Amino acid sequence: MIKKKLKQIPVSIVIPTLGYDHLQKCVHKINVSSFLPKEVLIIVPKDNYNKIKTYPTKYKNLKIRVLSSKKKNQIYQRIIGFKRSKTKFVIQLDDDVLIEKNCLHKLYQFKKKKKISA
Numbered sequence: 001m002i003k004k005k006l007k008q009i010p011v012s013i014v015i016p017t018l019g020y021d022h023l024q025k026c027v028h029k030i031n032v033s034s035f036l037p038k039e040v041l042i043i044v045p046k047d048n049y050n051k052i053k054t055y056p057t058k059y060k061n062l063k064i065r066v067l068s069s070k071k072k073n074q075i076y077q078r079i080i081g082f083k084r085s086k087t088k089f090v091i092q093l094d095d096d097v098l099i100e101k102n103c104l105h106k107l108y109q110f111k112k113k114k115k116i117s118a
Contacts (some may be wrong), residue, residue: 006061010089011037011107014081016074017095019051020043029098031059035105039063040086043077046070 013030017023023042039062044052046068056064067084070076082090089111092101097106 007035008102009035010087011104011108012085012087012090013037013040013091014078014090015084015095016043016077019048024096026095026097027059031061033104034102036061037104039065041065041067041081041084043067043069043081045072065106
């Protein structure tokens, strides 16, 4: 069986989290999307880093970077993610958000159609 190469769009997803169980469902939904983001940045307080440090190896379709935060503060964690993202277009998700299969593609197409600057 030939594995179909999944399409990637130039989008970064930033997920601030404390590392709770619902994060896994969130990342799984991104992993099975019809179009994949260029990268997923998961920002977690350093106290909880060990809970999710294996995520980059769990999801083969995604390029995941787990970043450590000095503070347990969602805004602070988002800022870290936005600063460290490698694309012009960044989507921020809470760790309990479950996206639809075509969500990323629709958002990106809308951005391109409306010529929204990133």
